[in-house]
Amino acid sequence: MSGQKEVIGRAMMDSAFFDEVRKTPGGEKLASCIQCGICSGSCTTSVGAEFNPRQVIELILLGLGNKALSTPSIWTCVFCRACTVRCPQGIDIPELMSSLRIMAVKRGALPREDRNLKFHESFWKILRANGRLNTFSLYTRVAGMQEIARTIPLGLRLLRKGRVAFRTPTMVHPEQLSSLTEIAKASEEASPR
Amino acid sequence: MRFSYYPGCASISIAREHDSSSRTISKLLGIELAELENWNCCGADSARSIDHFASVLLPARNLALAERDSLDLLVTCPGCYQVFSRTQQLCEADSTLRAKVNASLSSLGLTYSGKVRARHLLDVIVNDVGVAKISQGVKKQLASIKAVPYYGCQPAGFPKSSRFDDPQRPQALSKLIAAVGARPVAFPNATRCCGGPLFMTDPEAAGSMTKNILRSATDAGGQCIVTMCELCHFNLDARQSGIEKRYGEKYSIAIVHFTQLLGLALGMDSKTVGLDRNIVPFNLS
Numbered sequence: 001m002s003g004q005k006e007v008i009g010r011a012m013m014d015s016a017f018f019d020e021v022r023k024t025p026g027g028e029k030l031a032s033c034i035q036c037g038i039c040s041g042s043c044t045t046s047v048g049a050e051f052n053p054r055q056v057i058e059l060i061l062l063g064l065g066n067k068a069l070s071t072p073s074i075w076t077c078v079f080c081r082a083c084t085v086r087c088p089q090g091i092d093i094p095e096l097m098s099s100l101r102i103m104a105v106k107r108g109a110l111p112r113e114d115r116n117l118k119f120h121e122s123f124w125k126i127l128r129a130n131g132r133l134n135t136f137s138l139y140t141r142v143a144g145m146q147e148i149a150r151t152i153p154l155g156l157r158l159l160r161k162g163r164v165a166f167r168t169p170t171m172v173h174p175e176q177l178s179s180l181t182e183i184a185k186a187s188e189e190a191s192p193r
Numbered sequence: 194m195r196f197s198y199y200p201g202c203a204s205i206s207i208a209r210e211h212d213s214s215s216r217t218i219s220k221l222l223g224i225e226l227a228e229l230e231n232w233n234c235c236g237a238d239s240a241r242s243i244d245h246f247a248s249v250l251l252p253a254r255n256l257a258l259a260e261r262d263s264l265d266l267l268v269t270c271p272g273c274y275q276v277f278s279r280t281q282q283l284c285e286a287d288s289t290l291r292a293k294v295n296a297s298l299s300s301l302g303l304t305y306s307g308k309v310r311a312r313h314l315l316d317v318i319v320n321d322v323g324v325a326k327i328s329q330g331v332k333k334q335l336a337s338i339k340a341v342p343y344y345g346c347q348p349a350g351f352p353k354s355s356r357f358d359d360p361q362r363p364q365a366l367s368k369l370i371a372a373v374g375a376r377p378v379a380f381p382n383a384t385r386c387c388g389g390p391l392f393m394t395d396p397e398a399a400g401s402m403t404k405n406i407l408r409s410a411t412d413a414g415g416q417c418i419v420t421m422c423e424l425c426h427f428n429l430d431a432r433q434s435g436i437e438k439r440y441g442e443k444y445s446i447a448i449v450h451f452t453q454l455l456g457l458a459l460g461m462d463s464k465t466v467g468l469d470r471n472i473v474p475f476n477l478s
Binding site: 013025044045047048049072075076078079080081082084085086094098099101102105115116119120121123124125131132133134135136138142143154157158161162163164165168170171172173174176177179180181183185 | 202203205206207208209210228231232233234236237238239240241242243244245246247248250251254275278297298301345347349350360361384385386388390391393394398401402427431432434435469470471472
């Protein structure tokens with residue numbers, strides 16, 4: 001117990017992380033969190049996760065930035081907002097989860113082979129290249145060879161049924177989308193929120 | 194009733210039958226759809242995990258295209274619908290953000306002012322067309338079918354301003370099921386996540402969520418699960434046999450898009466509503 005106290009004690013002395021998160025979308029009302037846990041009680045995906053939403057917020061309040069950014073728990077959110085419609089303090093937890101993910105990616109808090117990172121970065125790449133998502137292409141980029149081999153029988157069945165397709169319609173001139181996101185990036189860097 | 198129609202990426206890949214049945218029933222109910230020209234992916238859960246501004250800008254481009262045509266944007270995927278609602282709300286609350294969005298969109302000759310709204314097809318059918326009109330149009334009685342209304346996890350995020358449904362206790366699917374003469378089953382897990390968004394990143398956790406929905410729907414006595422989300426449908430339908438093997442259980446429960454159920458009731462044959470694409474067969478007898 002004394003060891004744990006010591007860790008938390010040291011972390012609390014550094015409030016820089018907390019201050020940083022407060023300035024990101026979803027972080028505005030963080031200081032008013034009363035740790036009631038209704039977010040966790042409402043959460044439909046964090047049952048087996050390392051930290052539930054209340055605990056993720058607790059990590060931020062305690063200034064445990066490395067832990068908050070490296071835990072896979074910030075990637076289990078499906079943005080359903082069940083937590084936020086009930087939060088008595090009006091904290092936008094899904095928006096907070098997005099901000100933590102963005103920070104985690106920017107700081108390289110996740111190993112290259114991290115599955116969540118691979119999923120969202122692959123999705124993002126396909127989106128920018130085609131303007132639209134092709135699920136089959138996403139799956140083959142995210143799943144390992146063994147896994148793909150295991151799902152071949154199902155895949156063939158889905159192909160026959162027309163439920164997956166190697167090629168799907170893309171945007172005309174998808175490059176207008178990548179130029180748009182480049183503009184977005186540039187303006188973001190020029191005038192951060 | 195005329196809308197700009199946003200199919201979304203699921204409708205061009207894993208759920209083409211949802212796209213075709215949405216178009217067919219819309220026509221039948223007098224909802225005119227003009228597909229949004231050269232629409233782009235809304236960014237889903239991924240854009241907002243990588244770049245905040247881009248995650249607002251991507252849906253804004255689609256809304257701006259609809260605005261150019263002065264038509265509300267009709268959406269069938271609840272995930273896309275929530276993404277559009279988020280952009281609407283963020284731009285309404287923050288004029289600086291809206292100005293930044295418009296500065297970027299101007300490179301494409303587009304403007305987003307917030308004039309047009311995203312609407313979900315289920316909302317339009319239940320609230321604009323109305324259940325009374327649906328009941329009148331029923332040609333095939335589905336009275337013997339016990340149907341489980343399953344919304345998936347997204348309704349809590351539907352915008353309050355839309356008055357679409359109660360975010361915590363949605364009723365739209367039950368109303369629709371009753372309107373076509375089938376029997377809606379009381380279902381406590383109607384808004385729990387099916388695991389669909391996580392099945393590529395955390396298959397074990399996702400599988401356990403999928404199992405919970407399938408098992409509790411079967412326990413509730415349902416003969417089919419009626420979905421409003423393309424991803425829920427794919428997840429519960431296509432992955433059902435794998436989940437049965439993994440957990441040593443048997444469900445054999447048909448998963449039906451609400452558009453398919455409605456189409457059948459309105460007199461279309463099963464092929465027209467795309468039931469031939471479903472993996473778990475839906476037997477009407």
